[in-house]
Amino acid sequence: MPIWNPRIETMPRVDLEQLQLERLQVIANRVWERVPSYRRKFEEMGLMPEHIRSVEDLRLLPFTVKDDLRRGYPYDLFAVPLREVVRIHASSGTTGQPTVGGYTKNDLRHWRELTARVLSAGGVTKDDVIQIAFNYGLLTDAFGMHQGAEEIGASVIPVSARTAEQQIAIMRDFRTTALVGTPSYGLQIAEALEEQQVPRSSLHLRWGLFGAEPWAETVRQTVQDKLGISATDNYGICEVMGPGVSGECEEHKCGLHISEDHFLCEIVDPDTGEALPPGQVGELVITTLTKEALPVVRYRTGDLTSLDPAPCPCGRTLARMARVFHRTDDMLIVGGVKVFPSQIAAALSETAGLEPHYQVIIDREGATDTIEVQVEVSAGLLTGDVRLLMQTQNQLRQRLETDLGVPVEVRFVEPRTLGRASERSQRIIDRRK
Amino acid sequence: MLVVTSVVTYYGSVQALKGVSLHVDQGEIVALIGANGAGKTTTLHTISGLLAPRRGRVEFEGRSIGGRPPERIVRAGVSQVPEGRQVFGALAVRDNLLLGAYQVRWREKRTHLHQQLERVYEMFPVLRERARQAAGTLSGGEQQMLAIGRALMGRPKLLLLDEPSLGLAPRMARTIFDAIPGFRQAGLTVLLVEQNARAALQIADRAYVMETGRIVMEGPAQELANQPEVQRAYLGRGYREVWER
Numbered sequence: 001m002p003i004w005n006p007r008i009e010t011m012p013r014v015d016l017e018q019l020q021l022e023r024l025q026v027i028a029n030r031v032w033e034r035v036p037s038y039r040r041k042f043e044e045m046g047l048m049p050e051h052i053r054s055v056e057d058l059r060l061l062p063f064t065v066k067d068d069l070r071r072g073y074p075y076d077l078f079a080v081p082l083r084e085v086v087r088i089h090a091s092s093g094t095t096g097q098p099t100v101g102g103y104t105k106n107d108l109r110h111w112r113e114l115t116a117r118v119l120s121a122g123g124v125t126k127d128d129v130i131q132i133a134f135n136y137g138l139l140t141d142a143f144g145m146h147q148g149a150e151e152i153g154a155s156v157i158p159v160s161a162r163t164a165e166q167q168i169a170i171m172r173d174f175r176t177t178a179l180v181g182t183p184s185y186g187l188q189i190a191e192a193l194e195e196q197q198v199p200r201s202s203l204h205l206r207w208g209l210f211g212a213e214p215w216a217e218t219v220r221q222t223v224q225d226k227l228g229i230s231a232t233d234n235y236g237i238c239e240v241m242g243p244g245v246s247g248e249c250e251e252h253k254c255g256l257h258i259s260e261d262h263f264l265c266e267i268v269d270p271d272t273g274e275a276l277p278p279g280q281v282g283e284l285v286i287t288t289l290t291k292e293a294l295p296v297v298r299y300r301t302g303d304l305t306s307l308d309p310a311p312c313p314c315g316r317t318l319a320r321m322a323r324v325f326h327r328t329d330d331m332l333i334v335g336g337v338k339v340f341p342s343q344i345a346a347a348l349s350e351t352a353g354l355e356p357h358y359q360v361i362i363d364r365e366g367a368t369d370t371i372e373v374q375v376e377v378s379a380g381l382l383t384g385d386v387r388l389l390m391q392t393q394n395q396l397r398q399r400l401e402t403d404l405g406v407p408v409e410v411r412f413v414e415p416r417t418l419g420r421a422s423e424r425s426q427r428i429i430d431r432r433k
Numbered sequence: 434m435l436v437v438t439s440v441v442t443y444y445g446s447v448q449a450l451k452g453v454s455l456h457v458d459q460g461e462i463v464a465l466i467g468a469n470g471a472g473k474t475t476t477l478h479t480i481s482g483l484l485a486p487r488r489g490r491v492e493f494e495g496r497s498i499g500g501r502p503p504e505r506i507v508r509a510g511v512s513q514v515p516e517g518r519q520v521f522g523a524l525a526v527r528d529n530l531l532l533g534a535y536q537v538r539w540r541e542k543r544t545h546l547h548q549q550l551e552r553v554y555e556m557f558p559v560l561r562e563r564a565r566q567a568a569g570t571l572s573g574g575e576q577q578m579l580a581i582g583r584a585l586m587g588r589p590k591l592l593l594l595d596e597p598s599l600g601l602a603p604r605m606a607r608t609i610f611d612a613i614p615g616f617r618q619a620g621l622t623v624l625l626v627e628q629n630a631r632a633a634l635q636i637a638d639r640a641y642v643m644e645t646g647r648i649v650m651e652g653p654a655q656e657l658a659n660q661p662e663v664q665r666a667y668l669g670r671g672y673r674e675v676w677e678r
Contacts, residue, residue: 015456018436018438018454018456019456021438021439021454022454022455022456022641022648022651023651025439025452025454025647025648026648026649026650026651029644029647029648029649030649030650033649049451049452049647050441050451050452050647052439052452053438053439053452053488053489054438054439080661080662081661083661084661084662104660104661105659106652106656106659106660109656290652292660
């Protein structure tokens with residue numbers, strides 16, 4: 001698998017760290033000089049850019065959180081005049097004010113190089129035909145991957161989001177070899193392929209590059225088997241740039257290689273903000289090292305992962321981050337144990353006879369936290385053999401207790417008795433507050 | 434080859450460098466650009482040993498040279514061509530050049546000197562013409578060539594060039610700049626300090642921009658040359674435009 005930029009991607013770590021230090025100092029100088037809100041933060045802390053003498057001194061710098069970016073809407077965080085910003089993207093803003101991303105010509109050039117690295121690691125070369133199934137628009141995913149694909153010289157088809165059938169028709173007719181999109185979309189297409197009984201031989205797919213949402217290894221297996229591809233995970237968030245922050249190497253798929261010459265990554269304890277050593281899971285914090293229009297210092301991504309700086313068998317020396325499955329705002333603490341709603345959802349989805357509607361009620365009795373999972377059962381299970389019903393309930397309870405590590409009560413309810421929720425967070429009722 | 438890490442240098446009580454970090458890899462031409470007083474020459478002096486850093490590290494080929502005596506640093510292979518030429522006016526051109534090899538060991542001396550002299554004369558033919566003339570009678574551009582030639586006589590690995598075009602007529606400056614990429618072929622690595630950002634960015638691989646003792650930009654020379662900020666501040670373009678959002 002060709003490494004897109006061997007000089008950087010296989011650089012000895014001591015040289016990489018010098019490069020990171022130089023760039024970190026430049027960013028500290030620039031935000032202090034150019035971005036009033038950062039200048040204010042620094043001054044409040046009695047901090048000056050020259051206090052940054054080593055990469056470790058990153059810890060002296062203040063964090064940036066989503067609200068900081070929201071408060072800067074739209075252009076207050078730009079470090080260059082607007083006329084130098086040649087591209088403007090924005091996040092979807094489903095959970096509040098959207099955050100704006102700005103890019104100078106150089107920023108776009110870097111972005112192209114970075115997504116080219118990710119695509120290359122995922123198997124793509126200039127001989128590939130790439131179908132971009134992200135929606136083209138304000139979100140960064142489509143354009144980000146598109147530019148990188150062009151940089152590589154592949155044939156790029158900017159399909160955008162369409163029905164699975166339309167995607168399949170294009171894949172067949174245009175002889176697509178690489179599919180780029182979200183994993184749920186990949187799964188949808190894989191399942192549509194099966195339903196329509198489209199023979200795999202009519203397709204030329206080899207690679208799938210999926211990102212923008214967490215996805216389980218089981219989903220990877222399914223998508224790989226059904227589409228006949230090698231599927232890799234890639235990561236990026238619009239607050240620091242977009243896709244291209246990190247990506248798996250197709251040969252080993254053992255972590256996502258981070259482009260550390262452009263992004264300085266740390267793992268911190270989500271509660272205390274203290275830096276955690278390599279290998280420990282915590283919140284990913286990203287500092288942009290080369291962004292001109294919108295440099296970001298220690299952005300709390302809310303994504304939980306760990307870092308591994310050891311070199312990969314693929315030859316890359318860039319540190320790897322573990323795949324992201326959970327977010328900090330997902331997480332609940334029940335009885336001192338970290339519990340993720342996604343674990344509950346996973347257990348439920350893998351239990352037969354249940355409807356996809358549930359509620360999780362967290363309460364406290366005296367000094368003990370309790371969890372009760374209420375889930376609708378299918379009419380068939382409810383009116384069928386009572387022993388089967390009891391068995392399902394017990395098995396589910398055992399499964400949940402094993403997965404979560406805390407005692408769980410399971411209550412089966414009739415179909416259509418629970419409220420309908422569109423977001424996972426609405427299903428979690430925490431009565432302890 | 435050269436790694437400078439968070440160097441802080443003072444002139445008496447005045448802090449001239451506020452944590453400067455840069456590196457030069459073997460075979461590169463790296464430019465350090467910035468306005469007058471930004472700290473560019475101070476950076477070179479800290480590397481060549483004329484100044485000692487108060488904090489931070491300077492490493493050459495893996496060994497620490499920060500704070501070492503200049504003659505040791507020269508022997509390690511770092512040679513500085515000072516700002517303003519500073520040739521020995523009363524001495525002949527040839528003697529100026531020979532002096533540049535003063536620290537070369539006796540065994541190699543004779544053959545080495547002859548070879549190096551030839552190389553310098555090839556690079557700057559006018560020096561051969563004026564070999565016996567007093568250096569003080571040369572024009573500004575010729576003196577600059579002499580200063581560079583003198584530094585090359587010691588067969589340095591890293592050449593520190595301090596404002597080679599300063600005070601030179603454009604045509605002379607052009608001649609000097611045209612010669613620099615050729616140094617790479619001779620196995621030299623170059624760190625070039627220049628107020629003439631346009632010319633420096635044309636010949637450099639990478640560049641750093643300094644402002645008041647700090648590095649505020651770095652990257653491939655081409656990228657910096659295309660940066661509107663650099664263009665405005667150092668390439669004289671659009672100076673009338675107003676900062677706006």
